[in-house]
Amino acid sequence: MPIVLAVLAAVLVLAVAIVVPVVLATDDDAEADDQATAAEPDTSSLAAVEEYDGLTNQHVAPGEEPDYPQSPPVGGDHAPSWLECGAYDEPVPEANAVHDLEHGTVWLTYRTDDVDAAGVRRLTEALPANGILSPYDDQAAPVVITVWGRQLELTGPDDPRIALFVAQFGAGDTAPEPFASCNGGVDPADLPPAGGPVV
Template sequence: MLVLAALVAVAVGTGAFLGRDRNTPDIDGLRTWRLEPSHVTGPVDHAQSPAVGGPHAPQWLNCGVYGAPVPEENAVHSLEHGAVWVTYRPGLASADVSRLVAGLPDTFVIVSPYPGLRAPVVVSAWGAQVALRGVDDERLGEFVRFYRRGVTTLEPGGPCHGGTGAPGRE
């Protein structure tokens, strides 16, 4: 009996019992990657689209709502600071964009169109991404609550203002 209790304790402690660790939420369709940060100049060919980490610009993108695509290398730097990047297909109805934005926090969130998305809306954080069915997909809120300035933030306390781009909302 004591051996069984020890095995269960080890399994829970390593995440094997639950299949996930505390840094991975149970969100349907969640994809994760282990990526190393580095600052580079010039464009980067990321393996994910939109990018979720890896090499990025030395300057972060100011968080806020953008009406045009944003420089991916700068957005990735903001993810390193704990921002969440919500991208949507260009041409999404303005009423849908308004609904999308209305349900998001005012800080540490970037919202922008992104050409070529595989889903109507994709939400990304450093090393994590979920393709959503639309602006009302409940997984958006779950993702934002977990990842926005969450336990996976590589540079806690890093700003989301004072960088490049407008509107510069933190």
């Protein structure tokens, strides 16, 4: 009997020595997979779009720069002048770009340290006619797409959600003046440094 018990104890110790590391490794792999999945956003839907309602839309005094809580801003009080549609290679004044958002414009922004020249070309090609593209380094994601009251952080210029977002929100339905367009706006180079109206 003591020999049988000793053999059973040895088998049990051996089984624990083999099974426990395998179970722990499986748990580690599952946790790593979960973390990788959590780090990679779902690029097949617009589920991550942030919504901001109740935005004010008054003109501020010439030269006044509103303090926007989002980067880039999604709406709010803004400059009396809006920007002409198109792709800009320099940052544009926020208060003027917000006026464009009020007109139903799509604003695509990118971080210059994350998006190269080829990426900027792809973003320019994805830009709708009623759209503005500009660098914006003070944002969390490599690329951000914004309309009045709606914003989505993107993984980069090839993120398929750009087209989904434009199809869903590009008509300007969330904006106070959805059919005003960015056409007829000013060139940022013609604006005073504070972003006030052209004098």
